[in-house]
Amino acid sequence: MIWTLAVLPIALFVLGFPVFTVLLAAGALTMALVMSVPPLAVHQILFGGVENYALLAVPFFVFAGELMSRCGVSDRLVLWIQSFTGHLRGSLGVTTIASATILGAVSGSSPATVAATGRTLYADLLKARYGRRFSLGLIASSGAVAIVIPPSIAMILYGASGEQSISKLFIAGILPGLLISLAMAAFVVLWVRLRRGDIGRAGTEIAEAGRMGFRAATVHSAGALAMPLIVLSGIYLGVFSPTEAGGVACLYSMLLARWGYRSLTWGEILEAASDSAYLTGQILVIVSAAALFSWCLTVQGVPQALIGWVQQADLSPTVFLLTINAILLVLGCFIDPTSAILVLTPILLPIVKHLGIDPIHFGIIMTVNLSIGMFTPPFGLNLFVAQSVLKADIWDVCRGVLGFFLVQVATLMIITYLPPLSLWLTTLL
Structure with missing residues (x-):
């Protein structure tokens, strides 16, 4: 064994x-x-792994994210954010983080968020004298919040594999996601103020935003801003389940892309559907394989053995969470969040319940932790997306994310040891 x-x-x-x-x-x-x-049992477990109603939300949200990332949403969001922050020094750095946060709520994809914000803002960041490394690090790291801000594919997979409420996970992710964004924005503003010269000064930002007032920019961006509000308010008010919310997001994105913004043809929509099907297939193959692996671990008594070890070591919840955070930060450098969640959730959740830690809170900790791995060297996916999209040197990207890595680890500690930050909104459901 x-x-x-x-x-x-x-x-x-x-x-x-x-x-x-x-x-x-x-x-x-x-x-x-x-x-x-017998071999037949392998077949049954593999297919049983994807026979989960909650997983039906995955292709819907993936397709909605593909459509929204292709229809020019990022440009509209940038102009909207700059319309009320453009007069401040360092506003373009804050705009990068804010647009990544909203794009994350729209697409749910960290790499897509990095690509969209990079294409839209990288040249302007250089023009505003933020520096190549800092700009690359800012773009690569700000995309990580996309899998924390709901709707999140990572949370759907955690909820499905751990039999937890996806609605509660979505609601629980709101405040931690916003805290991450605010912490990064504060770091950017502080960095700009400590630098000399014209770095990030008002007047070196995006010129178009200055010519568009807040009201006009809001109307211009209303379609994109409405989608996360529709999804989250519908779930919060009980109008539809998270799976049904995926269908609503999918339909809304298609209507907006085809007739609202008129930015995609039917051929481009079909291309987005094809790419979404391919990505969904990749996810579900891992789900099936992880179900088989997890079943073997459970039957062989691995979770029970770990619980016994925790009891023998007399680990407190505080020490356990610190240890798990350290392990996940290392694993996140090498393994993507989808694989890590599907493999580790069935192993860790029995221990979490045994120690009296709320499973919803632990799901948020796990998601935030693995989101940091998305931009952590050597294999963080966002690093390579930024390198490819922005034609940059990978070492510049890696060095640029260091400060943001430290900020997000500090934020992770706050989220870990302040459970009400994640759980307060869920009590209002």
Whole structure:
């Protein structure tokens, strides 16, 4: 059991095998060699892993995010934010973070958010003398909040694999997501004020925003701003479930892209649907493989053994959360959030419940932690997205994210040890 569930996955991962292959091979070999389970059972567990109603929201939100990221939403959001912050020094850096936050609520995709904000704002950041490394780090790190601000694919996967309320996870993610954005904005403003010269001074920002008043910019951006409000208010008021909210977001995005902004043709919408289907397939393959791997871990008694170890070590919730945060920060450098959540949730959640930690709060901690991994060297996906989209040197991107990494880790500690920040809004449901 040790070599098939521990040594083999690590060896395959080091050799560069895809995550779903690692999980599938480890699970299948464990069932065949250790448990002597018939092949038909493997088939049943693989398909059983995706037979979850909550997962139906995944293709809807993925498709909605694809449409919104292609229809010029980022340009409109930037002009809207600059319309009321453009007169302040450092407003363009704050605009980058704010637009990434709203784009995250619209698309739910961290790489898509990095690509959109990078294409829209990178040249203006350089023009405003923010510096190449700082600008690259700002763009790569600000996209991480996309998987924390609801609606979030990561939260859907956590809720599905851990049998937790996705509605509560969405609501619980609002304040932590906003706190991350505010902390990063404060860091940018402080950095600008400590620098000499004309860095980020008013008048070096986006010129178009100065010619468009707040009211006109709000009307111009209303379609994009409305989508997260419709989704979250509908869930909060009980009008529809998170899965149904995905369908609503999908329909709204299509209507907005085709007839509202008239920015996409039917051919481009079909292309977005094709890309969404491909991405959804990637996610569901990992879901199936993780279900098989998790089933083997459970049957072999791994979660129960870990609970026994925690009892023997007499770990307090405080020490446990600190340890898990450290482990997740390291894993996040190498493993994408989807894989990490699907593999680790069934292992960690029994321990979390045993220690009396709220599973919803732990889901937010896990999501925030893994979002940091999206821009942490050496393999954070956002680093390579920023490098590719902005034609930058990867070492400049890596050095640029250091300050933002420290800010987000500090924010993670606040979210970890201040549960009401995540849970207060859920009590109002």
